[in-house]
Amino acid sequence: MMAKSVFVTGATGFVGSRLVENLIDKEYEVTSLIRRGKQSHPKSDSVIGDLTDSKLEIPIENVECVFHLASHTPLEKNKKILEKVNLEGTKNLFEQIKDKTKSLIYISGLGVYGDPGDKIVDENFPYNPDTNFVKIRLEAQKFLEKNCNDLGINFSVVHFGDVYGPRGWFYEFLIKRLLKNTFRLPKNGDYYKGFVHVDDAAGSLISVLEQKTNNESYIVADSTPAKFRDFVDFTAEQIGAKRAGSVPVFLAKTVLGGDLIKLLTTSMKVSNKKISQIYDFKFPSYKEGIPNVISELKSKGLLN
Ligand SMILES: NC(=O)c1ccc[n+]([C@@H]2O[C@H](COP(=O)([O-])OP(=O)(O)OC[C@H]3O[C@@H](n4cnc5c(N)ncnc54)[C@H](OP(=O)(O)O)[C@@H]3O)[C@@H](O)[C@H]2O)c1
Numbered sequence: 001m002m003a004k005s006v007f008v009t010g011a012t013g014f015v016g017s018r019l020v021e022n023l024i025d026k027e028y029e030v031t032s033l034i035r036r037g038k039q040s041h042p043k044s045d046s047v048i049g050d051l052t053d054s055k056l057e058i059p060i061e062n063v064e065c066v067f068h069l070a071s072h073t074p075l076e077k078n079k080k081i082l083e084k085v086n087l088e089g090t091k092n093l094f095e096q097i098k099d100k101t102k103s104l105i106y107i108s109g110l111g112v113y114g115d116p117g118d119k120i121v122d123e124n125f126p127y128n129p130d131t132n133f134v135k136i137r138l139e140a141q142k143f144l145e146k147n148c149n150d151l152g153i154n155f156s157v158v159h160f161g162d163v164y165g166p167r168g169w170f171y172e173f174l175i176k177r178l179l180k181n182t183f184r185l186p187k188n189g190d191y192y193k194g195f196v197h198v199d200d201a202a203g204s205l206i207s208v209l210e211q212k213t214n215n216e217s218y219i220v221a222d223s224t225p226a227k228f229r230d231f232v233d234f235t236a237e238q239i240g241a242k243r244a245g246s247v248p249v250f251l252a253k254t255v256l257g258g259d260l261i262k263l264l265t266t267s268m269k270v271s272n273k274k275i276s277q278i279y280d281f282k283f284p285s286y287k288e289g290i291p292n293v294i295s296e297l298k299s300k301g302l303l304n
Contacts, residue, residue: 005029010069012038014168019202051089058096065103074133077257090140103154122271131259154214161221165198166296184247189229191267194221197289207279218275224285225269
């Protein structure tokens, strides 16, 4: 069987790097978009470029799919920078790949659903973003959806819950700070979140690709909506750290910015019924996933 080729943006990031690893394990031929000075997976080809560069060139042959994960995080408070990377960068990317791919999978978050109150959110729930960060990302999604439809490129969007693993916010902000006893919970962590282990985030993206879906959206979170406080307490217990204290929302906003704190403290319970029809979660609950991440961190010497 001929290996299938795919192109991944955000390939050096937390989720993108795991996606590339998993694709290569499944014998896909992967080309990664990486910025100058960064390293791609040794078995991936790479294209060096920055999405914000109007002269961006992506000299790839035809691929089955482009996974678009590159993004600025909601830690960026400057709306102009967010627009430049997340919207203009997406348009630059599309210009380069529009005649070279059969499908495009756009990766987004649950912030598109705004504040759903007590309702369980599934893919039929209306979009209602209430942060600049998500409004800009949704504009990029709509741009891709329309242009893919116009050109006959299969388009799907995947909305991740909070992805935890041995990198990203979970390691950098939670584990490291719990160990130093400096992690604080805005609103005492009293809100529901949909968590997902990074292996399941990457695995579900590959399932979406292999289903050859078109004009579909998927919510990707595990089967156990959990309060942020419980998730954090469980992590602390597993690494032998003290329980986190809390911090008033207004103070947290001054440090991390309004968009990030709003996204973090909005309570949301989601259903993963649709993605579960095409993907079997390895870690249906954080109580199984966190011990796995901790043993990976220990095996890499990142945790005692
Ligand atoms: N992690 C989560 O919990 C979560 C939750 C919901 C949705 N998501 C979405 O999932 C995707 C991946 O998230 P992540 O946590 O893996 O993010 P990440 O670790 O911050 O990685 C972002 C990636 O985008 C690249 N990038 C940023 N600006 C770029 C530019 N101007 N040109 C080219 N590449 C650029 C980064 O490259 P460098 O390495 O060079 O910086 C990096 O590879 C994002 O779209 C994110 O919004 C993530």
